[in-house]
Amino acid sequence: MTVLLWILAILAVPTLLFCGWLGWVFLKEFFSASGDDNAAAEAAEKLGLLPAERQNTKYAGPLPAGWEEALARAGGDWQAAAELLRDIGQDWDRRSKAVGLLGDLAAEDDTWLLAWENARPDDPDAAVVRANSSVSVAWQIRGTKRAQYTTQEQFTGFHRVLRRAREEIARAAELNPDDPTPFVTELAVAFGLGYPHSEMDRLWAEVTARAPYHYEGHWRALQYWCKKWRGSEELATEFAERAAAKAPSGSLLTVLPLLAHFEHDDSDSSNGDRTPEMVARVDAGLVDAAAADPTHPRLPELRHFLAYYLALQDRDEAAIEQFRLVDGHVGAVPWSYRGSDDAVARYYCRIRDLAALAVTSTD
Amino acid sequence: MGAIMRALRALLLLAGFNLLGVLLLAGLAFLDCLLFLYAPPGVAVALCSVSVLPAIPVAAGLFAFRARRGEEAPGLTVTEADEPTLWQTVREVAQQVGTRAPSHVVLTPGVDASVAQGARLLPGPRRLSLGVPLLQGLTAAQLRSVLAHKLGRRSTSGSRALHDRALILRAVAHCEEHTGWTAPREQARLEQRFYKGAATGAASSGRRVRHAGVTRRAVSWVRTAYAKLFLRATFAVARAHEVRADVTAARIAGRDATASVLREVPVLEAAFEYYTCHYAALGLDAGLLPPRGEVFGGFGEMLSARQLELAGLRREIPTGPLTPYDAQPPLADRVRHIEALPPDGRTDEGRGAALSLLADPGSTLTALEDAVLTEDVRRFRRAGDWPGLLNDSMAAGLEGVDTPLHRALAMYTKAPPTLSALLGLIDDGRVWKLARRLPLSDQAAASTGRAFREFVRPALTESLHGMVLAELSAGERLHWEFSWERTPTARLRPGQSSPWSDTPLADLLGPAMTAALADHPDTGPLRALLMPTPTDPANRETDRP
Numbered sequence: 001m002t003v004l005l006w007i008l009a010i011l012a013v014p015t016l017l018f019c020g021w022l023g024w025v026f027l028k029e030f031f032s033a034s035g036d037d038n039a040a041a042e043a044a045e046k047l048g049l050l051p052a053e054r055q056n057t058k059y060a061g062p063l064p065a066g067w068e069e070a071l072a073r074a075g076g077d078w079q080a081a082a083e084l085l086r087d088i089g090q091d092w093d094r095r096s097k098a099v100g101l102l103g104d105l106a107a108e109d110d111t112w113l114l115a116w117e118n119a120r121p122d123d124p125d126a127a128v129v130r131a132n133s134s135v136s137v138a139w140q141i142r143g144t145k146r147a148q149y150t151t152q153e154q155f156t157g158f159h160r161v162l163r164r165a166r167e168e169i170a171r172a173a174e175l176n177p178d179d180p181t182p183f184v185t186e187l188a189v190a191f192g193l194g195y196p197h198s199e200m201d202r203l204w205a206e207v208t209a210r211a212p213y214h215y216e217g218h219w220r221a222l223q224y225w226c227k228k229w230r231g232s233e234e235l236a237t238e239f240a241e242r243a244a245a246k247a248p249s250g251s252l253l254t255v256l257p258l259l260a261h262f263e264h265d266d267s268d269s270s271n272g273d274r275t276p277e278m279v280a281r282v283d284a285g286l287v288d289a290a291a292a293d294p295t296h297p298r299l300p301e302l303r304h305f306l307a308y309y310l311a312l313q314d315r316d317e318a319a320i321e322q323f324r325l326v327d328g329h330v331g332a333v334p335w336s337y338r339g340s341d342d343a344v345a346r347y348y349c350r351i352r353d354l355a356a357l358a359v360t361s362t363d
Numbered sequence: 364m365g366a367i368m369r370a371l372r373a374l375l376l377l378a379g380f381n382l383l384g385v386l387l388l389a390g391l392a393f394l395d396c397l398l399f400l401y402a403p404p405g406v407a408v409a410l411c412s413v414s415v416l417p418a419i420p421v422a423a424g425l426f427a428f429r430a431r432r433g434e435e436a437p438g439l440t441v442t443e444a445d446e447p448t449l450w451q452t453v454r455e456v457a458q459q460v461g462t463r464a465p466s467h468v469v470l471t472p473g474v475d476a477s478v479a480q481g482a483r484l485l486p487g488p489r490r491l492s493l494g495v496p497l498l499q500g501l502t503a504a505q506l507r508s509v510l511a512h513k514l515g516r517r518s519t520s521g522s523r524a525l526h527d528r529a530l531i532l533r534a535v536a537h538c539e540e541h542t543g544w545t546a547p548r549e550q551a552r553l554e555q556r557f558y559k560g561a562a563t564g565a566a567s568s569g570r571r572v573r574h575a576g577v578t579r580r581a582v583s584w585v586r587t588a589y590a591k592l593f594l595r596a597t598f599a600v601a602r603a604h605e606v607r608a609d610v611t612a613a614r615i616a617g618r619d620a621t622a623s624v625l626r627e628v629p630v631l632e633a634a635f636e637y638y639t640c641h642y643a644a645l646g647l648d649a650g651l652l653p654p655r656g657e658v659f660g661g662f663g664e665m666l667s668a669r670q671l672e673l674a675g676l677r678r679e680i681p682t683g684p685l686t687p688y689d690a691q692p693p694l695a696d697r698v699r700h701i702e703a704l705p706p707d708g709r710t711d712e713g714r715g716a717a718l719s720l721l722a723d724p725g726s727t728l729t730a731l732e733d734a735v736l737t738e739d740v741r742r743f744r745r746a747g748d749w750p751g752l753l754n755d756s757m758a759a760g761l762e763g764v765d766t767p768l769h770r771a772l773a774m775y776t777k778a779p780p781t782l783s784a785l786l787g788l789i790d791d792g793r794v795w796k797l798a799r800r801l802p803l804s805d806q807a808a809a810s811t812g813r814a815f816r817e818f819v820r821p822a823l824t825e826s827l828h829g830m831v832l833a834e835l836s837a838g839e840r841l842h843w844e845f846s847w848e849r850t851p852t853a854r855l856r857p858g859q860s861s862p863w864s865d866t867p868l869a870d871l872l873g874p875a876m877t878a879a880l881a882d883h884p885d886t887g888p889l890r891a892l893l894m895p896t897p898t899d900p901a902n903r904e905t906d907r908p
Contacts, residue, residue: 108812114883133813140814143806153804157817 040353043360047320049327052349057341060332061300063101064094071101075109078116078126085125092211096181097297100216103132103185107140124176128185131172134165135188142192144339146228162192173206180210180217187220191229200224213251215298218243222256226263233264244284250291254284255302258309262334273312282309286318300325304332311351316358323352383589384422391418437559438471438492439727439734446727449720452503453491456510459615465491465514470727472496472558472659472735474632478513495731499663500631503720504713505624508616515611516604557644559737602692606700613701617709622701625694630676634669638662641850646752649759652743653752656729658736661749661847663718668847750845757843757851761829761836768826771800782834782893785827786886789879798823816882823880831872834893841868855892 041051063071066084073080081102088094106113106129113133116126138161142154166189173182183206190200200221207217225231225239240256247253258281265272272278285306292299303326310319326332330348338347391414398407443450450468457464465478467490475494497509613621642665643658645651653661666673680695692700721727733741746752772780775797776788788794798819799808807818835841835855842863844852853868864871875888 107814110813110882137813137817140810141806141817151804151806153818154806156821161817 037350037353040357041349044349044353044356046360047324047356049323049352049356052342052345054328055330055345055348056328057336057344058331059329060298060304061326061329064295064297067098067101071105074102074105075112078112078119081112081129082116082120082123082125085129090178092180093215094297095179096184096214096216099128099132099181099185102129103136106130106133107136122175124172124179127168127172127175128179128181131165131168131182132185134161134168135185135192138162138165138192139188159193162189165189178210180207180214183207183210184214184217184220187217187224191220191224194230195224197230200230213247213253215252215255215301218253218256219259222259223263226260228263233260236260236263249288250293250296252288252292252296252298252302254281254288255305257281258285258305259333262305270312273309274314278309279313282306282313282315300329301332304330305334307355308334308351311355314358316355316362319352319355320359323355327352383585388418388422437735438469439731440467440469441727446720446722448722452507452720453510456507456615457514460511460514460611462514463489465489467491468493470495470498470731470734472731474500474628474635476509476513478516495659495728496631496635496662497628498717498721499659500634500666501624501627501717502620502713503715503717504616504620504709505627506717506720507713508612508621508624509628511615512608512612512621515608554639554644556647557639557737557740558735605692606697609697609701610704613704613707617712618701618704618707619710620713622698625698625701626677626680629680629694630673633676634666634673635662638665642749646743646746646756646759647740649756650743651752651756651759652736652740652745654745654748656725656732657749658732659728660725665847672848750843753843753845753851757841758836761833761841764829764833766826766829767801767822768830771797774800782830785830786879786890789884789886792884794823794880794884795819801826813882820880824876827876827880828872831876831889831893835868838895840895 045051070080070084074084084098084102085095088098110130110133113126113129116123117130120126138158141161142158143150147155166186169182169186169189172185173179176182183203186203187207189195190203195203204221207214207221211217222236222240222243223229225236227233227236231239237257237260240260244253244256261273261278261281285302289299289302289306292302303322307319307322307326310316310322330336330345335344335348338344395407395411395414398410402410441449446468453468454464466488469490469492471492471494473494474496475492476497477492479490479492480488491510491513493510497506501509609621609625616624638661642661643653646653652658680698718724746755768785769780772785772788776784778784785794785797788797795816798815801819801822803819807815810818832841832853840856842854842856844854846852854863855868855871856863871892875892878885878887879889
């Protein structure tokens, strides 16, 4: 019996030592990590930046004056929506953004849109919102996961609704021949249904003929040329670089090379984000943002990208400058690829806080 | 030297295949002996009784592959007196191949021909099974090619080892099927109910293995692995043999007939499967059979009616080997190989249908029915003609139709599910609430608003379609148009005594159902279809007493 106890005791010593070591490592990691995070969060707070729970994850930046109210009213009264689009007129960048927001609204419940269509059967504004809302429904059915995690049922529904949306798009384009918005909407159909490249080129000509430097149009076309949809890294980069080089300063299209890089970057390290080429792309973006109309509805989206890459390039002062300009709204790429609202806000704050910590500790 | 080595290797592998189980049993026995020699008797007895448990499946496994040899597909045995021309053809081909003619000829109901020999040491009776659908679909020359190929595989030396190979191949497929690696197919189940002996393997041993324990599975796995090794080792020999058989067939029946039959057989297989499912066994659930002689006779009619469609199928040859160990080269390779042979100028030989080799095709097909249909099926009522079979089967099928929508509706309203209740719900705008009771995928259940409606619309449409057809069928307002070329077309009778409408029902029903299930529904068109148009008062008296 005593022999057995001796054997157990001898065996117990290394086990205990091992457990003790594990516990120590755990505690050290636990406190140091939270310590770092806390310090970074404090640094951000000191700079007047908001915590994750106070970030708006729906939009990339504040909506233009009056939009929020119009959207809130549109759900019950289509007149508000009609008025919003009438006031925007031919500012195509604004129009496509407003149509997108109204489309999302109608994707959930289209009672108000039906009332609008009944009241004014041939209103091009209602038609373009209808087309956009159907595309939005299609994407809701598909979900945002990669193809392998998407079911056959989801794909079937997605394709069915997209095919129907094409008819609605054609109708909207017919009712307002000058408007690029229906064609911009169709770009999402193009990568959803997998248009052949030739068909994409035809569609692209329709967009650029009406709005040569349309932000959302370029964004969606770049998605089409990405590897994950119908193109490749080379095609996407080429498209992005060409469009950015051609566009006048202030058109915000310098976001495209950054997006092309981001979409095809699956490495874990940030070395690829610090190349001279990427630094130059970010610099071009900074110049572009400075030259842009400060009320441009897509300006915050570019700033989010700039802040992200500036932080990864350890250009913390400049990063914080961009973070300050957008803080409060985080519903933008690169953060929004993180999935849930919570994860999006946390990811944004983590990157931002590290930059803030670097800035405050060098002060 | 090479040949001897190859033969030796095959022999060893084959012996090993049977030795494996014996060795396992011997090993167990040896362990038991050791136990009795060196362990206390109590422990030894206990452990020995435990060791019997794995021994049982091993022993049973020894006979598992052997047992399948005796199975014979049911069919109609025809003597030389019954079918002199067929027998003469078979004898001629056997002579040209240089092998013994079979002693029995059995007509079977599948797209398949085979030569089996019940022999251990001395050559036993040789049995030729010949699928009647082959006779219906092939020309005389093509049939000679099939016979030459099958007999040719028997003739050359070494066919014994290859025969064992075929058995093992079948056994492996059988094992994989019944250890749950491949799912049994719906079609197989249907044929099993219809033809005697079809897919009997699935019926008999499926049950056995389902109750098999872990050890049985393990033994089966080891043996299967060994069998695969054996098959891989004999692959080259077997393939050369197959190629030789093809060349023999081309020599005897002509190059073109042989090449075309290679293309034809997969087409016939697909066509016969389709025929069984959509024509012959159409009334299976309603307890109805086609007219006498037509169970197989209809296949010929379908083949001639669908010539164009079949011509398209013939152009696409399936590529890739059928199973990884099947020694038959991919079909495309075989066809290319035969077509590359020098032309022999025998294109016009034997162009008549192979069915004319039978003395009286009609009565043979009738006799075949009695020989191969299952007991239950033979007791079915015979339909007067094909259109009658179609209409009666459809009506019977629609009588007890039960869709997910029926169940959802019953659950939602706590009342017997009727179409009028459903249309009422649609008008009330509550159909999407009802749809929540349908079986939904996780994604559909999680969606809301328009996305949810899009998710459930296909299922809802399908169920509604079933309900509408059932309603029309119950009112005797539905007529199915039989065709050998197309799937049946449904036609509607607008009123009780009016003629069948010219427009196919699908064209009327589609838009009506779309309107009824739109985001903002309109059941008007559908109700109009369902409502019989009033007939003139004189007729109404007699229609509705």
